[in-house]
Amino acid sequence: MRRWSELAEQIAATSRTSEKVRRVADYLRTLTPAELPHAVVFLAARPFPETDGRSVGLGWAAIGATTEDLADADAGAIGAAYNQSSDLGQAVHDVLLASRRRASAEPPTLTDVAAAFGAIAETRGSGAKAELFKTLLWRCDPLSAKYLVKILSGELRIGLREGHLEAAIAAAFERELAAVQWAGMLTGDIGRTAELARDDRLAEAELTLFRPLKSMLASPAADATEVLKRLGAPVWIEDKYDGIRSQLHKRGDEVRLYSRDLHDVSGQFPEVVEGARQLPWDGILDGELLAFREGGALPFQMLQARLGRKKPPADLLASVPVIFVAFDLLGFGQGSADAALTGAETGSGRVEPLLRLPLRERRDRLDALQLTEREGFGVSNLITASTTQELDTVFDGARERGNEGLMVKDPDSIYSPGRRGFGWLKLKRPLATLDCVVVGVEVGHGKRHGVLSDYTFAVRDDRPDAEGRLVTIGKAYSGLTGAELAEMTAWFKEHTLQEFGRYRLVEPTVVVEVAFDVIMRSGRHNSGFALRFPRIARIRTDKGPADADTLSTVQALHERLQGGPIEYAIAT
Numbered sequence: 001m002r003r004w005s006e007l008a009e010q011i012a013a014t015s016r017t018s019e020k021v022r023r024v025a026d027y028l029r030t031l032t033p034a035e036l037p038h039a040v041v042f043l044a045a046r047p048f049p050e051t052d053g054r055s056v057g058l059g060w061a062a063i064g065a066t067t068e069d070l071a072d073a074d075a076g077a078i079g080a081a082y083n084q085s086s087d088l089g090q091a092v093h094d095v096l097l098a099s100r101r102r103a104s105a106e107p108p109t110l111t112d113v114a115a116a117f118g119a120i121a122e123t124r125g126s127g128a129k130a131e132l133f134k135t136l137l138w139r140c141d142p143l144s145a146k147y148l149v150k151i152l153s154g155e156l157r158i159g160l161r162e163g164h165l166e167a168a169i170a171a172a173f174e175r176e177l178a179a180v181q182w183a184g185m186l187t188g189d190i191g192r193t194a195e196l197a198r199d200d201r202l203a204e205a206e207l208t209l210f211r212p213l214k215s216m217l218a219s220p221a222a223d224a225t226e227v228l229k230r231l232g233a234p235v236w237i238e239d240k241y242d243g244i245r246s247q248l249h250k251r252g253d254e255v256r257l258y259s260r261d262l263h264d265v266s267g268q269f270p271e272v273v274e275g276a277r278q279l280p281w282d283g284i285l286d287g288e289l290l291a292f293r294e295g296g297a298l299p300f301q302m303l304q305a306r307l308g309r310k311k312p313p314a315d316l317l318a319s320v321p322v323i324f325v326a327f328d329l330l331g332f333g334q335g336s337a338d339a340a341l342t343g344a345e346t347g348s349g350r351v352e353p354l355l356r357l358p359l360r361e362r363r364d365r366l367d368a369l370q371l372t373e374r375e376g377f378g379v380s381n382l383i384t385a386s387t388t389q390e391l392d393t394v395f396d397g398a399r400e401r402g403n404e405g406l407m408v409k410d411p412d413s414i415y416s417p418g419r420r421g422f423g424w425l426k427l428k429r430p431l432a433t434l435d436c437v438v439v440g441v442e443v444g445h446g447k448r449h450g451v452l453s454d455y456t457f458a459v460r461d462d463r464p465d466a467e468g469r470l471v472t473i474g475k476a477y478s479g480l481t482g483a484e485l486a487e488m489t490a491w492f493k494e495h496t497l498q499e500f501g502r503y504r505l506v507e508p509t510v511v512v513e514v515a516f517d518v519i520m521r522s523g524r525h526n527s528g529f530a531l532r533f534p535r536i537a538r539i540r541t542d543k544g545p546a547d548a549d550t551l552s553t554v555q556a557l558h559e560r561l562q563g564g565p566i567e568y569a570i571a572t
Helices: 002-013 017-029 037-042 060-071 076-083 088-099 110-122 126-138 142-153 161-171 175-189 190-198 224-231 270-276 302-305 314-319 337-344 359-368 388-402 482-494 549-562
Strands: 217-219 233-240 244-251 254-259 284-292 322-333 349-352 377-379 384-385 404-409 419-429 432-443 450-460 470-476 496-500 503-506 511-516 518-521 531-533 535-539
Touching: 002 017, 002 037, 002 142, 002 233, 017 037, 037 161, 037 190, 060 076, 060 088, 060 126, 060 142, 060 190, 060 482, 060 496, 076 496, 076 503, 110 126, 110 384, 142 284, 161 190, 175 190, 224 233, 224 388, 224 404, 224 419, 233 388, 244 270, 244 322, 244 337, 254 270, 270 322, 284 302, 314 511, 322 359, 349 496, 359 432, 384 388, 388 518, 419 482, 432 470, 432 549, 450 511, 450 549, 482 496, 482 503, 511 531, 518 549
Parallel strands: 217 419, 322 377, 470 531
Antiparallel strands: 233 384, 233 404, 244 254, 244 284, 284 322, 322 349, 404 419, 432 450, 432 503, 432 511, 450 470, 496 503, 511 535, 518 531
């Protein structure tokens, strides 16, 4: 772990992409078969592969308290150190270094760290988890401890992107970059991809049911003119639904639903799972889960009541019915097409990946499944447009149907999991929104006295030397319901890093969608910008800090709009 941490320091110290890739490639060649997958997954700032459903479940408060105990430091030492660096890993490093505590004689190996992460994830109870973490931390010197915590928090901040890591794997084992990328898309496991590259077995990667793919992402567009400039005419248009992105996997009677962050949410939507069991084919659908009644979508706030409940009660299922609206077909099980037509037996377990087929072919196959004839299922409404006027008209219609805006797609685009290109674009709300991370909260006034209702929020600074730090851009007081504020008040109290009178510095893990009408230059916030009339549109429980908008997005939007009215939003 020490050598891995030294590599991370070296990568962080250089801004040259080629040098980052070279150093990682050189390092990967030196690893044992057991070390390689763990090293690569850790370099992706994850304790487990992305498609691995486990969570360590160790909060910032537990990490801080354990570190202070181990260092024999005063309570609040981690909070004070964090206030200096805005980096939990660096704060742990600084507190341990100041204590002059010596690490154990047996520093942990990469496999030791991976095993400890697994043990913590499987252990119940915050106290028991903290004890396991303490045992691991005891064996680490300050530098190793710094990166151990960075991996746990998902905030590596060394300027190493997924594309750099894929390039390093390709260089390390002399493979084609495109083959590495394709295998990575199919496996959803960068560590496994590295193993396949090492063994010259990249061609063996295949699409597998119940191993969710990362969702293809759409790039934001400001208006209809920009859409047609990027994609040309004609374009395909679908409603941008105000629900949650979901992937449906089916093999025989086994059905699972996965959220955008690849978590299994099947238990939250039992009626969809049960309905899918009746479908006469196996495969993978990409779509949206919507609150839906009497032929129309319900507001997202109603769907929110269903989220996070492993087993929703019957009255909630009845009051907030849902529908799965498919807009893409990503894979068929072997023989599925014949089974759909002839009733032949399905369930072989193998799936034909359709990702590289153009969208027009995937859509033809999706339409052939006749999902609209199944209760609880639908297919996205598809319209073709060639002019800005047509796009604007369709946008108004989408809003009238209760949807967020438009998804505009190139009919010849392939499906690129986890990628954000220009094959798909999106137009959202007439009022702009940004996804921001809450970094501070404050007790409200008047009716909200005693409730943490004033949120200070930030975006990610994506400038080359910023290492993804968070920079504040505004403060909002309204938008959430009383029930939401009460729930979040309890959460923020449990996840406070430091208190300054009425203000609390909190763990930067909660993402909120903030609506506003103008972006202004301002020296009041360290982003250099401020939002006029900010309002919290909703809490984005489906997103983490890494999904928040960036400073470059804010700058581009400011330059494009120059303080004028916003016709369409840029959203994630």
